[in-house]
Amino acid sequence: MIYTVTFNPAIDYIVYADNFDIGRINRVKDENVYFGGKGINISVILRELGVPSRALGFTAGFTGEAIENGVRAMGIDCDFIRLPDSAGISRINVKVRSSCETDLNAAGPMIDSHSLGLLKDKLSTLTKDDTLILAGSIPASLSRDIYEKILEMLPETRTCVDAEGKLLVNVLHCRPFLIKPNSEELSAIFGEQLTETAEIISAAKKLKGMGARNVLVSRGDKGAILVDENGGTHICRACAGKAINTVGAGDSMLAGFIAGLETGNYDHALRLASAAGGATAFTEGLAVRADIDRLFSEL
Numbered sequence: 589m590i591y592t593v594t595f596n597p598a599i600d601y602i603v604y605a606d607n608f609d610i611g612r613i614n615r616v617k618d619e620n621v622y623f624g625g626k627g628i629n630i631s632v633i634l635r636e637l638g639v640p641s642r643a644l645g646f647t648a649g650f651t652g653e654a655i656e657n658g659v660r661a662m663g664i665d666c667d668f669i670r671l672p673d674s675a676g677i678s679r680i681n682v683k684v685r686s687s688c689e690t691d692l693n694a695a696g697p698m699i700d701s702h703s704l705g706l707l708k709d710k711l712s713t714l715t716k717d718d719t720l721i722l723a724g725s726i727p728a729s730l731s732r733d734i735y736e737k738i739l740e741m742l743p744e745t746r747t748c749v750d751a752e753g754k755l756l757v758n759v760l761h762c763r764p765f766l767i768k769p770n771s772e773e774l775s776a777i778f779g780e781q782l783t784e785t786a787e788i789i790s791a792a793k794k795l796k797g798m799g800a801r802n803v804l805v806s807r808g809d810k811g812a813i814l815v816d817e818n819g820g821t822h823i824c825r826a827c828a829g830k831a832i833n834t835v836g837a838g839d840s841m842l843a844g845f846i847a848g849l850e851t852g853n854y855d856h857a858l859r860l861a862s863a864a865g866g867a868t869a870f871t872e873g874l875a876v877r878a879d880i881d882r883l884f885s886e887l
Contacts (some may be wrong), residue, residue: 590634590719590846593707594645595734596626596696596727597655597668598679599617600835602872608686608813622873623658626750629836629874631664633843633864636877639850642667643783644710648697649677670704671697683835698729708741715746719765723750723839735759750842753777765797765817768842771804789821803863804861806841812862814845816854824858827866827883836874839867842881859887 604618620777624632631643643664647655648671659666676697684690714720720742722735725849731737735755739747739762748766749759760767772790775782779812782791792803793817801817811829814822831837844864847856863884 589637589717589722590641591711591714592627592631592641592643592721592723593711593738594625594643594724595699595730596679596724597623597625597628597645597652598626598681598694598696599655599658599753600681600683600879602683602685605684605686608684608688608690614700620872623662624836624874626839627721628655628659628664630721630723630843630846631659631666631841632662632874633840633868634738634847635663636880637844637847637860637864638877639843639847640665644668644707646671646697646699646703646707647678648675649673651680652678661702662786667710668701669710670754671699671703674698674779675703699727700729704730704734708738711738711741714742714745716746719746719748721748721750721842721846723748723842725751726755730858733758736762739764748842748846750838757798760795763799763801766802766804766842767800768804768806768838768844768845769795770838771808774805779782785813785823786875789815804842804845805856806838806865812841812858812865814854816860820854822858824855824862824887827862827870827887829866830862833872834869837865837869840868840875860884862887 600622602620603616605614610875631641631835634641643666645778647668679694679696682692750768795803803815805813809826812824841861845857845861848860863880866883867879
């Protein structure tokens with residue numbers, strides 16, 4: 589079984605306005621509501637690709653109930669931990685789309701030690717036949733080494749981590765099966781601007797040398813690069829299309845890779861990853877299977 593963990597899921601309320609004027613009343617011409625968070629996004633794309641998963645994480649308050657109901661309505665098996673009323677409520681992120689993009693991302697509820705312990709209890713049952721995906725930032729109420737502690741609990745489980753900076757680097761000694769930095773995050777880790785293909789490959793190999801078994805680097809309109817656990821390097825061009833939504837594209841890429849790797853072929857997995865990421869980038873919300881299949885056939 590594949591398990592995804594979203595520590596801080598959210599309701600994304602996206603509004604569209606022709607001209608957003610700060611300090612005045614603005615009329616919205618359209619709106620959308622999405623239930624998500626990086627781990628949930630990954631579960632949604634896995635479902636589209638016919639791969640079952642179970643979404644874990646924390647929810648709180650009436651917004652948490654809405655997230656749980658929304659995720660289940662999408663056909664996702666979920667097992668969220670309900671936080672006490674004193675924790676606050678799950679996030680509502682407001683995203684304004686106008687001549688420029690403005691996002692208001694909430695902090696989310698407080699996660700207490702007892703609730704965190706319940707999550708660890710659930711994770712402790714995972715085996716070498718399971719896959720655990722940890723994605724996204726860590727809420728302020730948790731220690732910054734929580735990913736590291738979880739991976740140390742599960743030395744036999746196939747683990748995947750999509751995180752930034754030290755949060756990612758600090759788990760490398762746990763030998764995660766897969767890490768997925770984008771090119772900007774890779775540059776930040778090494779303190780230099782990495783733009784050329786050879787530079788990206790060299791940096792990915794360094795992360796592999798630090799413990800990661802597979803390193804998948806997303807490069808936006810420049811495609812993606814994979815350095816696999818056998819030392820092979822794979823390059824895939826970007827899908828052709830107009831990007832209108834980057835939210836969830838990286839999550840979709842990770843899901844596509846995990847789904848594609850069921851064939852045992854890294855080139856196939858990378859192509860499916862690129863197709864899934866592109867399909868999400870080219871549409872509002874997350875990709876659907878038909879768009880992923882179409883882009884996959886064009887790569």
